[in-house]
Amino acid sequence: MLGATPAQCDKAEKSSMAAKIKAIKCGTLIDGNGGKTVKNAVILIKDKRISAVGPGKDIKIPKNAEIINCSKYTAMPGMMDLHIHLCMFNNITFKNYRVAQWEVTKQLQQMYMLFHGQMCLDRGFTTLRDLGFMSGYGLMTDQSCAVRDSIDAGIFAGPRIISAAFTVGTGSHLDLINPRSARRDPLATADGPDEMRKLARRNLLAGVDWLKTCASGGGGTDKEEPDIRNHTPEELRVTCEEAHMQHKHCAIHCFTPEAQLIAMEAGADTLEHMVFNGDEAVDKIVETQIPITPTLAHRTDHAIDIRRDIGTPQFTLDKMKQIQPSCFESFQRYYKEGAFIAMGTDMGFEPTMGSNAYELEIYCELGMKPMDAIMTATKNAAKALHLDHEIGTLEKGKLADIVICQGDPSKNIKTLGPRENIKMVLKEGYVYVDRRPGKDVRVIQDEYGSWRKIDA
Secondary structure, eight states: OBTOOGGGSOHHHHHHHHHSOEEEEEEEEOOSSSSOOEEEEEEEEETTEEEEEEEGGGOOOOTTOEEEEEEEEEEEEOEEEEEEOTTSOOTTTOSOHHHHHHHOOHHHHHHHHHHHHHHHHHTTEEEEEEOOOEETTEEOHHHHHHHHHHHHTTSSOOOEEEEEEEOOOTTSTTTTTSOTTSOOOTTSOOOSHHHHHHHHHHHHHHTOSEEEEESBOOSSSSSOOTTSBOSOHHHHHHHHHHHHHTTOEEEEEEOSHHHHHHHHHHTOSEEEEOOSOOHHHHHHHHHHTOOEEOOOGGGSHHHHHHHHHTTOOHHHHHHHHHHHHHHHHHHHHHHHHTOOBOOOOOBSSSSOTTOTTHHHHHHHHTTOOHHHHHHHTTHHHHHHTTOTTTSSSOOTTSBOOEEEESSOTTTOGGGGSSGGGEEEEEETTEEEEEOSTTOOBBSSOSSTTOSOOTTO
C-alpha cells in the first residue's frame, strides 16, 4: 500500500473505516504525561479518537473491534517537530542547495515540501510546524498552506502541518538565507511598522497558522552576526499584534539574550534557537514558561559535515562550529533552571528529513532524562501549539496520533532513531505506516535516496 491515504478509498469504505473500532494491544504504553509506563496496555480507537486507554485488564474490548497486536512494542503519542523548513533543499533530495536555489521553481519546491513531510510521518512525526521559506521567487506561503490543506482534505498522505510564514524586513536573517545577488520579490519583505503590518496581514490572508520573524541575526551565512538586531521593537510588536488579532500566533528567532527579551516584550508565543543565554532573559523565560525550541540537531558536527557535502562554503561552516558550544551550554542551563522546552530541529538543508528524533538524542546526551525528552516532542509541543486539547498525550477523547516502536524510548531514546524501529504510525486513527512482520503499509518508497536528484 505505497502512499496509503484515506483519499484512495471510496466514501463508503472511508465511512466504514472511521466507524470501526480498533484495539491496539501494546507491551508498553507511554502516555506522554511523564509518569510511569504501563505494561500490557490497550488503546481503543473510534471515529479518529481514543475512546479508552490503560491497563488491558481494565478495558473491555468490543467483540467487533479490529485487534492490532503490538504486544512486543511500545505505544506513545505521535511526535512533533516545532521548527522545520519543509520547503528547503534538503540533503536527501538535492545534491547542492546553492545550485537548487537557482534551478527549482516554487511549484516544484511545493512538491518537495509534501515529500519531505511524508518522510517525517514515515518516522513517527505526525505534526510539523513548518516555519516557512523564501526563495528568489518570493515567499512560499501559498505553497505551504496548499500542501497543508491538501493533506487535511485527504488528497495526499502526510503529517498534520502547522503553516507559518516569514514576516521579516529587508536584509534580515531570513532574507539573507538567499544570496545577495539573487532576485527578490519586493513583496516578500517589509520595512517599518506600517509595512510590516501589511506583510503580516498578507500572510494571514493566505491562511497561515503562525507568523515567523526574527529579533536577531543568525549563524548560517557570512553576511551577518548573531548579535545584529534585525527589527525594531515596534516592528516585532505589530507582527505579534496582527497574529493575535486573528487568533493566530508568532514565533520569533532570537539567538541572544537581548533578542530574547525584546521578543518576549513584543508578545512572542515561542522563542526559537536560544543560542546564547543571560541571567535576566533566563529568569524571565523560566518565570513566564514561554515555550522555547532549542534546535540542536542543526548545530552538531553531523549537520556541519552534511552542509559541507552539499556545497556550504567554509566560512559558514566555521561560524556554525564557533557557536556550537554556546548552543549546548545554553540548552543545559535552560533545562536545569526549568524552562519550558518544546522540540524543534531547524531541519531544512540538513539533517536528513525524517531523522527528526536525532534532536531528542542530543537532549539526552546533554543531560535530559529520556522521558522529559519524549515530552518535549509530545505534550510540551502540543501545548506550545495551543493544540494540547487535541493531541500530545494518549488520553480518552484526544485524536489517535500514535507511534508504535521497537524497544522502550523512556529507557533508551535512541530506539526512536532507526527507521526500522518505527513499526506503526497512526494519525487520527488511520494507519499510515505498518512495518510489523507480514505487514506492508508505507507512506514513501522503501529505499531512502533511491530517487533521482534533479540537480545532480
